[in-house]
Amino acid sequence: MSRLAARWTKVAxxxxxxxxxxxxxxxxxxxxxxxxxxxxxxxxxxxxxxxLNRVMIVELGFPSxxxxxxxxxxxxxxxLRALIGHKSDxxxxxxxxxxxxxxxxxxxxxxxxxAILPFALLVMTGKGDGPAIFGEIFAVVGFxxxxxxxxxxxxxxxxxxxxxxxxxxxxxxxxxxxxxLLVGMLVSSLVIGGLLQDYSPTLLVQVIQGAGALTMVLNxxxxxxxxxxxxxxxxxxxxxxxxxxxxxxxxxVPRHRRLLVAVGLGAAAFAMQxxxxxxxxxxxxxxxxxxxxxxTALWATGTLGGLGLAAHLLAKDTDxxxxxxFGAVAGTFAFSLIIFAGAVVEPALLRAGAMVxxxxxxxxxxxTLTAAMGLASARGAGLALGAYGAVQATxxxxxxxxxxxxxxxxxxxxxxxxxYSTVYALEIALLFITLVALGPLARRETDTTSGRFGLAExxx
Numbered sequence: 374m375s376r377l378a379a380r381w382t383k384v385a386x387x388x389x390x391x392x393x394x395x396x397x398x399x400x401x402x403x404x405x406x407x408x409x410x411x412x413x414x415x416x417x418x419x420x421x422x423x424x425l426n427r428v429m430i431v432e433l434g435f436p437s438x439x440x441x442x443x444x445x446x447x448x449x450x451x452x453l454r455a456l457i458g459h460k461s462d463x464x465x466x467x468x469x470x471x472x473x474x475x476x477x478x479x480x481x482x483x484x485x486x487x488a489i490l491p492f493a494l495l496v497m498t499g500k501g502d503g504p505a506i507f508g509e510i511f512a513v514v515g516f517x518x519x520x521x522x523x524x525x526x527x528x529x530x531x532x533x534x535x536x537x538x539x540x541x542x543x544x545x546x547x548x549x550x551x552x553x554l555l556v557g558m559l560v561s562s563l564v565i566g567g568l569l570q571d572y573s574p575t576l577l578v579q580v581i582q583g584a585g586a587l588t589m590v591l592n593x594x595x596x597x598x599x600x601x602x603x604x605x606x607x608x609x610x611x612x613x614x615x616x617x618x619x620x621x622x623x624x625x626v627p628r629h630r631r632l633l634v635a636v637g638l639g640a641a642a643f644a645m646q647x648x649x650x651x652x653x654x655x656x657x658x659x660x661x662x663x664x665x666x667x668x669t670a671l672w673a674t675g676t677l678g679g680l681g682l683a684a685h686l687l688a689k690d691t692d693x694x695x696x697x698x699f700g701a702v703a704g705t706f707a708f709s710l711i712i713f714a715g716a717v718v719e720p721a722l723l724r725a726g727a728m729v730x731x732x733x734x735x736x737x738x739x740x741t742l743t744a745a746m747g748l749a750s751a752r753g754a755g756l757a758l759g760a761y762g763a764v765q766a767t768x769x770x771x772x773x774x775x776x777x778x779x780x781x782x783x784x785x786x787x788x789x790x791x792x793y794s795t796v797y798a799l800e801i802a803l804l805f806i807t808l809v810a811l812g813p814l815a816r817r818e819t820d821t822t823s824g825r826f827g828l829a830e831x832x833x
Contacts, residue, residue: 458759484591679735
């Protein structure tokens with residue numbers, strides 16, 4: 374019987390590639406519970422960039438420019454993730470916690486933003502008793518609170534996972550946390566979309582405030598008994614170093630700078646098409662709403678495949694920089710398929726491109742985040758992961774804006790197909806530059822005989 378149980382354990386681990394992320398220090402149950410903060414962040418992301426985007430434009434009749442400005446407000450807080458991470462590295466709580474206070478107050482910010490946002494949106498329509506300007510003001514406050522809460526929770530949560538996980542299991546922990554974020558987005562999009570199918574203002578308030586309450590519950594469960602209390606260590610801790618000095622020291626290391634540059638370029642390259650892929654299928658290939666919605670499902674499937682492969686390869690000590698490079702190569706192939714699909718009007722190529730795009734994005738995300746976690750051991754988990762999150766979120770947001778503007782500008786002159794293709798071609802160029810940035814990082818440490826680097830040498 375014990376032999377059969379041992380064989381079954383091996384089979385289960387092979388079919389669940391993230392099950393081996395568990396260690397005696399961080400059992401699977403505790404790890405899954407900790408990852409619930411990613412579910413809440415995924416739900417918030419769906420509400421901000423998906424559900425509310427559509428409701429504000431279609432049901433509430435707001436101008437698209439106003440909606441885009443509102444939805445982009447949370448990105449204003451993204452550059453502060455490095456500061457949040459640094460503060461959580463050196464926080465001296467009376468109770469002896471470092472990460473928990475930042476996750477808790479981030480959760481409160483998310484809850485408060487969800488509490489006021491639906492009423493602010495309804496006041497914005499001008500159909501209430503008060504002036505619409507008050508709705509706009511409090512909507513900005515609501516979006517900013519949700520964005521600040523998400524960035525605080527994710528930065529401190531990832532740093533806490535880094536603190537708890539042994540060095541050898543961190544790559545698999547990263548992959549599991551990314552999967553949970555994706556699962557949160559997928560499940561939330563289905564549930565919230567179904568709830569708001571018969572839209573009414575009352576239902577909008579209930580759904581958004583229900584999301585706020587669920588965020589509070591999930592994050593509380595995630596935090597429960599995760600970080601050990603050490604009041605004496607907190608009392609004896611030296612004063613926190615100055616952030617500006619610590620930041621200058623961090624970015625003075627060439628490998629750190631190069632990794633952040635690669636993260637920013639790659640994030641911009643993969644994110645620039647975020648709001649363009651489904652419209653491309655509708656405008657250029659003539660696909661219906663249902664057919665273009667399938668593209669998102671294919672992208673998510675590819676992403677899960679990339680995350681699973683990343684966890685498997687990193688468990689075999691694959692260099693994370695090389696893994697990120699393979700993701701960038703897959704991205705160039707995916708965008709080539711998408712451009713060719715528009716040229717020959719072939720939906721099958723577009724579907725294949727969407728899946729490969731998700732696969733490459735998953736490899737790149739896990740590879741670069743694992744590399745950032747590798748910097749955490751010497752410089753502090755919060756600062757390294759905060760720097761990663763700040764660069765990734767800021768560059769992705771700017772790229773989405775640039776992609777939309779470029780598509781409209783080129784499309785107005787040369788047609789819709791040319792506008793989309795120009796954006797995809799720019800993303801291919803950005804991915805090639807990303808490969809150049811990653812190249813020296815992906816070399817083996819013992820390879821110091823050559824001072825040059827070319828695309829032909831990557832990945833060797």
